[in-house]
Amino acid sequence: MLKKTLATLVLGGTLLGAGHALAADYAIDKEGQHAFINFKISHLGYSWLYGTFKDFDGSFSFDAAKPEESKVKVTINTASVDSNHAERDKHLRSGDFLNVGKNPTATFESTSVKSTGEGTADITGNLTLNGVTKPVVIAAKFIGEGKDPWGGYRAGFEGSTKLKLKDFAIEKDLGPASQEVELILSVEGVRQ
Template sequence: MLKKSFAALALGSALFAGQALAADYAIDKEGQHAFINFKISHLGYSWLYGTFKDFDGSFSFDAAKPEASSVKVEIKTASLDSNHAERDKHLRGDKFLNTSKHPTSTFESTSVKSTGEGSADITGNLTLNGVTKPVVIKAKFLGEGNDPWGGYRAGFEGGTTLKLSDFNIQGPGPASQEVELILTVEGIRK
């Protein structure tokens, strides 16, 4: 259910987008151009979608040396929003995200590996519900260029699937033991 941490992760692909020099980017959360979304099965009949509204992060990449690229994201777990207040309260509780005890979730990359055609595997450590585990985010470069306000931006998408029990989180039911994170990241060059 960590969306965010992961959103920044999608940027690994940018390593291959044609930037000649290393560049640092801040994730554009203020302009609402970055999203950490999730989906999980509801009873095996449909999908429940949600998002994390409060997160921050940055990424750096160098097309000439992708292995030197990095991503770092912090998510405020209580910002979970599934468009249903009572369900959100339940998901923030101690059987799931336990947001009172673990108010943040983090992702920090440990390696980036090109997989071809503007894509990359971003491996890193995800800390969720007080548990840290390695995860791989499949990322794809979407584009880069100047924006209308005199800045320079780069965008990525990516995703990963988490086994809830790996993070000591109970699945809400037998068909809901994994959550898919869907990440979209736009960064503004610093």
């Protein structure tokens, strides 16, 4: 679910200042698998555990001349969590972590975008995860934009944020080194 949230935040990165003077709407390229919501968390302080959310959808709009008016919205299917280990994924879906039976989706919706430099921005928005809504800030970076080989136009961003598990009512304690999860987002959108 954290990954999904990151993906949503990364979408906001398109607001950073791509080369168009007019506002445009983009759909995240879910079908082409050109967008990822990944996460990283320490395993007991000994190693890193990586995972992803395989099913999410979203959109963003941006105007390079007015990046502060950009918008991002993402919905993540929390049951799609995949850490490459079936038993661990079953545990991550349980009430100890994502509680997917009660909270089948996680959402992110931007509330503001603030430029932090050339091609970078902070995307602030509300993340709803495990039934709890909290503001989060995603540090986003514009990767590139342009025409694709199929007649479309694309824009891509990456971003990251860190979430404290307890802020989202995830009380399972895996030790002091495992209190935060980092979301790493990579998003490519197709202009609509």
